[in-house]
Amino acid sequence: METARLRDGALALIGIGVGIGALLLVPSQIPGGSLADISEPSSSSFFPIVVASALVLCCGVLLTETILRPDNMEEAPPPLLTHGYIQASVLLTAYVFLIAWLGMMVASGLMIASLSYAFGYRNWPYMIATAVLIPLGIWFVFRKLLYVVFPSGVLF
Amino acid sequence: MLDNLIQGFMMMANVGTLAAAAVGVIAGIITGAIPGLTATMAIAVLVPFTFFVSPIIGIPFLLGVFKGAIYGGSIPAITLNTPGTAAAAATTIDGHALAQKGQTRRALEMALYACVFGDLFATIILIFAAQMLAQFALKFSSPDFTMLLLFSLTMIAAVGGKSMVKGLIAAVTGGLIGVIGLDPMSGASRFTFGVSDMMGGISLIPLLIGMFALPEVIMQLERKQKTISPVGGSAGPRLSAKEFFSHWRTLCRSSSIGAFIGALPGMGAEIACWIAYGISSKRSKKPQEYGNGSIEGVAAAESAANASCPACLVPMLAFAIPGDTVTAILLGAFMAHNINPGPLLFQQHGELIYSLFAVLIVSNLMLLLFGRVAIRWLRNIGVVPNGLLLPSVIALCFAGSFAVNSSYFDMVLTLIGGILGVLMRKLNVPVAPLIISLLLAPSLEQNIRQSLAFSDGSFSIFISRPISAVLLVLTVVSIAGFAWSRMRAPRIA
Numbered sequence: 274m275e276t277a278r279l280r281d282g283a284l285a286l287i288g289i290g291v292g293i294g295a296l297l298l299v300p301s302q303i304p305g306g307s308l309a310d311i312s313e314p315s316s317s318s319f320f321p322i323v324v325a326s327a328l329v330l331c332c333g334v335l336l337t338e339t340i341l342r343p344d345n346m347e348e349a350p351p352p353l354l355t356h357g358y359i360q361a362s363v364l365l366t367a368y369v370f371l372i373a374w375l376g377m378m379v380a381s382g383l384m385i386a387s388l389s390y391a392f393g394y395r396n397w398p399y400m401i402a403t404a405v406l407i408p409l410g411i412w413f414v415f416r417k418l419l420y421v422v423f424p425s426g427v428l429f
Numbered sequence: 430m431l432d433n434l435i436q437g438f439m440m441m442a443n444v445g446t447l448a449a450a451a452v453g454v455i456a457g458i459i460t461g462a463i464p465g466l467t468a469t470m471a472i473a474v475l476v477p478f479t480f481f482v483s484p485i486i487g488i489p490f491l492l493g494v495f496k497g498a499i500y501g502g503s504i505p506a507i508t509l510n511t512p513g514t515a516a517a518a519a520t521t522i523d524g525h526a527l528a529q530k531g532q533t534r535r536a537l538e539m540a541l542y543a544c545v546f547g548d549l550f551a552t553i554i555l556i557f558a559a560q561m562l563a564q565f566a567l568k569f570s571s572p573d574f575t576m577l578l579l580f581s582l583t584m585i586a587a588v589g590g591k592s593m594v595k596g597l598i599a600a601v602t603g604g605l606i607g608v609i610g611l612d613p614m615s616g617a618s619r620f621t622f623g624v625s626d627m628m629g630g631i632s633l634i635p636l637l638i639g640m641f642a643l644p645e646v647i648m649q650l651e652r653k654q655k656t657i658s659p660v661g662g663s664a665g666p667r668l669s670a671k672e673f674f675s676h677w678r679t680l681c682r683s684s685s686i687g688a689f690i691g692a693l694p695g696m697g698a699e700i701a702c703w704i705a706y707g708i709s710s711k712r713s714k715k716p717q718e719y720g721n722g723s724i725e726g727v728a729a730a731e732s733a734a735n736a737s738c739p740a741c742l743v744p745m746l747a748f749a750i751p752g753d754t755v756t757a758i759l760l761g762a763f764m765a766h767n768i769n770p771g772p773l774l775f776q777q778h779g780e781l782i783y784s785l786f787a788v789l790i791v792s793n794l795m796l797l798l799f800g801r802v803a804i805r806w807l808r809n810i811g812v813v814p815n816g817l818l819l820p821s822v823i824a825l826c827f828a829g830s831f832a833v834n835s836s837y838f839d840m841v842l843t844l845i846g847g848i849l850g851v852l853m854r855k856l857n858v859p860v861a862p863l864i865i866s867l868l869l870a871p872s873l874e875q876n877i878r879q880s881l882a883f884s885d886g887s888f889s890i891f892i893s894r895p896i897s898a899v900l901l902v903l904t905v906v907s908i909a910g911f912a913w914s915r916m917r918a919p920r921i922a
Contacts, residue, residue: 277857280856281856284595284598284856284858288598288602291602291605292605295605295620298620302618302619302620302621302622303617303618303619303620304617304618305617306617312886313886314877314878314881314882314886315614315878315882317612317614317615317617317619318619319878320608320874320877320878321605321608321619321620323877324601324604324605324608324870325605327601327604328598328601328602328605331594331597331598331601332598334594335592335594335595335598338594350855351855353852353855353856355651356651357647357648357650357651357652358647358650358651358851360650361646361647361650361651362647362848365643365823365844365847365848366844368823368827369827369840369841369844372827372837372840373837377827377828377831381824381827381828384820384823384824385820385821385823385824386820388650388816388819388820388823389816389817389820390816391650392649392650392814392815392816392819392820393816394814394815394816394817396814399814399817400816400817403817403820403821407820407821407824407825408824411824411825411828415828415832419478419481419832420481421481421828421831421832421835422835423828423831424831424837
């Protein structure tokens, strides 16, 4: 059974991995950088090394705290990957992808309609009206008043 | 100082500035009154609009939104038992109880007047305290700023969530994200992976919109919450002036608490309202009414919450250190308008600062005016279906995040921020320390490197200077204190 303890442990390990990964990437991602630059404050890699090391340290403390924490203190954590979360993540990812292909206005209309449906809203006239009017309103405010040019797509 | 303040009033006495403040207050009240739309979200979504106007329009607009949203959250708190913003959580307890007794109007009016009182109280403190602190801050050098930043980040991490360690992890992660891009001192690229969009670093506003606005929508989708019906009518007994002023002790005490708490890094209206409410219930002559419809409880919570708003501007203006995410956004907006808060701000932009103080006072009066209208018309705003409202907000979020830099990459950042933001909330990792650390990372790096360059790499510079030594001790004591209290808490339970 998943517990908060397991999650915190996984979080700590992921954090340690990220910190160590950042340290290992210093020589390749920072010109002239190396781990020895921890003693060179003037170097570009000094601060990244300090921060990455601090991340490893903090996650190590969390891991230790998690291991030492008694089990009977646990309350059941909320589910992590719920249907709603996955649904929203997929819809929004598709929305961002569609912006590049269909353009901001069309993609926004489709997103509003699909997300409204996901919320369980079934009043189709209002849903369609919102999916049309909101993107138009955003276009008017940003394009005409603020002169922001949104990505356009194959349609509009 | 009085001359400067009068000049400030004259500087902001133009149609554009007044209109911007008014529109901001109205937008803030409406946004705060909608359950699920927080003050942070309101400002994060609306801040891109200010990049296209001058600072004398953009900054009053944002301040108006801030004030309006903190107050607006009390409307659904009282009518729907659902705080529109976290700062209105304490108001829910007695406010909704009063609404259930048919005293909705009385509760809403007390919330409004207490809000205006607390805000004005703290604004006066701000006017005096900010300049004094800025003059004190002129004595700070790089080691002192380094320790001040570390102390602030530690406080924000410690009080930002249930676990101090997780708060520190969030803060350090924010610092790590903050190094992506170009080294501010040498210009060398760091962790860009050859992606040109990352050369400029990770943009704060799009990530912030993603981490604060999107998770609210995603989590409401999880709950499939549609609408909630309000209780109480706009009729019912009204609050008299005599009754309002009979609670002057509670108002002054709670406003003082709110002003003090708001000025501390990591604290904010969300904490101030609960502390003031708790103290007020202990000091009250009618403690049995608390939790069952105490008008005094509403006064305490609202005055403290709104007093913390101007107060949190004190460290931001004097030290360029944001106390919470809202001031982090405001700080970002200031910098985008080429106004750099900090000790030199009063010297370089003194007239602008006093016009800012004048804006705070005038927008407070606007809040009083528009709040009375909101009491009548906005009590039903919570019944707008989430299925229409929230997707529309999402579209506005992505449009706003694109508008910051006209970059598609920023929309990808917003998306990533949203997905990660939900995970962080479920894992009880606070988001605020990450965002504030991301904002402060360049300054922290610059100050650390300058300090160590000055001392030839010796860390003793942080101990040899009295101000940095005191801040170092405070940081260590704070960490130890929080760790000790967290270790003891399970045993006491």
